[in-house]
Amino acid sequence: MDALGKHLLLELKDCNAGLLNDIEYLRIVLSDVARQIGATVIQDSFYQFTPQGVSGVIIIAESHISIHTWPEHNFAAVDVFTCGDVIEPKNAVQPLAEKLKAKSTCYIELKRGTLTESQAMVGWK
Amino acid sequence: MDALGKHLLLELKDCNAGLLNDIEYLRIVLSDVARQIGATVIQDSFYQFTPQGVSGVIIIAESHISIHTWPEHNFAAVDVFTCGDVIEPKNAVQPLAEKLKAKSTCYIELKRGTLTESQAMVGWK
Numbered sequence: 001m002d003a004l005g006k007h008l009l010l011e012l013k014d015c016n017a018g019l020l021n022d023i024e025y026l027r028i029v030l031s032d033v034a035r036q037i038g039a040t041v042i043q044d045s046f047y048q049f050t051p052q053g054v055s056g057v058i059i060i061a062e063s064h065i066s067i068h069t070w071p072e073h074n075f076a077a078v079d080v081f082t083c084g085d086v087i088e089p090k091n092a093v094q095p096l097a098e099k100l101k102a103k104s105t106c107y108i109e110l111k112r113g114t115l116t117e118s119q120a121m122v123g124w125k
Numbered sequence: 126m127d128a129l130g131k132h133l134l135l136e137l138k139d140c141n142a143g144l145l146n147d148i149e150y151l152r153i154v155l156s157d158v159a160r161q162i163g164a165t166v167i168q169d170s171f172y173q174f175t176p177q178g179v180s181g182v183i184i185i186a187e188s189h190i191s192i193h194t195w196p197e198h199n200f201a202a203v204d205v206f207t208c209g210d211v212i213e214p215k216n217a218v219q220p221l222a223e224k225l226k227a228k229s230t231c232y233i234e235l236k237r238g239t240l241t242e243s244q245a246m247v248g249w250k
Binding site for chain 1: 129130132134136167168169170172174180181182184186188189191193195198200202204206208233235237238239
């Protein structure tokens with residue numbers, strides 16, 4: 001790979017609002033999905049907003065997984081940033097969609113730390 | 126704005142390797158830059174890798190700012206994800222480049238949580 005990492009930006013739409021506002025559930029979901037895709041969880045930092053919404057980040061040995069939720073829009077934005085060639089961030093899409101009851105998803109994956117100047121762009125999928 | 130947030134992906138190249146490996150310096154830099162662009166710092170989570178490299182995330186009221194450094198490549202990948210219309214993530218580019226002594230930068234800004242299906246893509250700048 002001609003890059004240091006891969007960065008998946010995932011949009012989860014029409015999710016279950018209650019799950020999106022449950023900080024402990026989200027912490028478990030992100031940790032479980034991190035391990036499921038082969039990442040090593042190091043530490044996490046989650047925060048519950050008032051009146052609703054959660055922000056959370058898990059630092060993994062391979063970079064990070066983050067989530068920001070808008071229960072009022074049934075929406076969550078997730079990032080899966082992994083360095084190296086072994087982990088495939090796209091493997092997180094389906095389990096995250098299932099655990100948050102998302103009815104639709106779209107994502108884009110970008111290379112990070114390209115060692116050349118060129119950067120192939122792709123659209124949301 | 127027809128989106129919930131803006132997400133700046135910033136690549137900092139040819140940085141000072143010593144600064145990229147200084148976890149306490151990076152924690153201060155990210156917090157200072159967060160405040161400089163008008164964000165509200167809530168909590169942070171930083172981790173020092175062995176033999177080198179730092180990962181860190183600051184949760185801000187408006188979403189997050191993250192950094193991953195590769196001192197061996199003089200490279201850092203930074204994300205500035207902000208919700209709402211007020212904060213301009215691009216304002217973080219210049220101060221971050223200066224504080225890490227980056228000789229070149231490139232970035233891309235994506236909309237997150239678009240309430241329509243369309244997503245205009247732009248290339249790295």
